[in-house]
Amino acid sequence: MDLLTALRTHRLVAIVRGTDPEASLRAVLALVEEGVSLVEVSLSGEGALDVIAAARAALGPDALLGAGTVLTADDARAAHRAGAGFAVTPALGEGVAIARERGMPVLAGVMTPTDIVAAQAMGVTAYKIFPAQQAGGPAYLRALRGPFPRLPFVPVGGVDAAAARAYLAAGALAVGVGSPLLGDAADGGSIAELRSRAAEFLDAVGAGAGHGSTGSARPAPGSALGTANPSGSTAGSTTGARNTGAFAAGPAGGSADPD
Numbered sequence: 001m002d003l004l005t006a007l008r009t010h011r012l013v014a015i016v017r018g019t020d021p022e023a024s025l026r027a028v029l030a031l032v033e034e035g036v037s038l039v040e041v042s043l044s045g046e047g048a049l050d051v052i053a054a055a056r057a058a059l060g061p062d063a064l065l066g067a068g069t070v071l072t073a074d075d076a077r078a079a080h081r082a083g084a085g086f087a088v089t090p091a092l093g094e095g096v097a098i099a100r101e102r103g104m105p106v107l108a109g110v111m112t113p114t115d116i117v118a119a120q121a122m123g124v125t126a127y128k129i130f131p132a133q134q135a136g137g138p139a140y141l142r143a144l145r146g147p148f149p150r151l152p153f154v155p156v157g158g159v160d161a162a163a164a165r166a167y168l169a170a171g172a173l174a175v176g177v178g179s180p181l182l183g184d185a186a187d188g189g190s191i192a193e194l195r196s197r198a199a200e201f202l203d204a205v206g207a208g209a210g211h212g213s214t215g216s217a218r219p220a221p222g223s224a225l226g227t228a229n230p231s232g233s234t235a236g237s238t239t240g241a242r243n244t245g246a247f248a249a250g251p252a253g254g255s256a257d258p259d
Helices: 003-010 021-034 048-059 073-082 094-101 113-122 137-144 161-169 191-204
Strands: 012-016 038-042 064-068 106-110 126-129 153-155 175-177
Touching: 003 012, 003 038, 003 064, 003 126, 012 021, 012 191, 021 038, 021 048, 021 191, 038 048, 048 064, 048 073, 064 073, 073 094, 094 106, 094 113, 106 113, 126 137, 137 153, 137 161, 153 175, 161 175, 161 191
Parallel strands: 012 038, 012 175, 038 064, 106 126, 126 153
Antiparallel strands: none
16 A cells, blocks of 8 residues: 555554654554554654564564654665655655655655645655644644645644544644654553553544554564564563664654654
8 A cells, every 4th residue: 555545544643752662662563453554663762773673574564664753864774774664754854855766655744835845846745744733733734725735734743632633624634643642652651551542543533443454463483573562561671772673673743743
């Protein structure tokens, strides 16, 4: 499924950014199990490339798994190597061009009409309004859709369940949600509470339990994910610096989420 179709179908992008790579991985797997099929792992999180690689190994090639906070050319190259299927950026920079060169669809961060025109020229797939709530919320989206009525907009930043409904009613193709959905799950917090919030957001965007789930959150044979469990703790907990390959099997948006 291409990114535009996936956004239109699922209408929710979960943004995972954590301080604990294994907790982030458990969060990704739990989200997919609950039916949140589009998941972005922010490169600003600890061990993000490892999380992407391990999640890709667990979920398979068809999982709708992307990399967020793709700023530089190196970010885009590393995300592609790790197995990200799409790139999400907070702004327009080198990361957009290199992601496009690598064949990755891009959900690009924009704020103004000038940004949108520049993003169009770069060939992006969809337009992330960020930070959406601080920019004016659904009213701002409606204003942008005046001159750009056919563009696929995805508001991100401070989007809770009520705001998600309002953005979709205002014409958003989908919404991106970070901390209002994740809470502290990617930092070692409750996965059970994450599952409950996932159900709330799926209801808000008009999806049911298990809607559109792609892949099964199970370890690929021979992968290090044998130690990861989306509903419990991990055995053999690892530590390590950001993107060090500490546990991966393979290479390596209230307030606005800093995506």
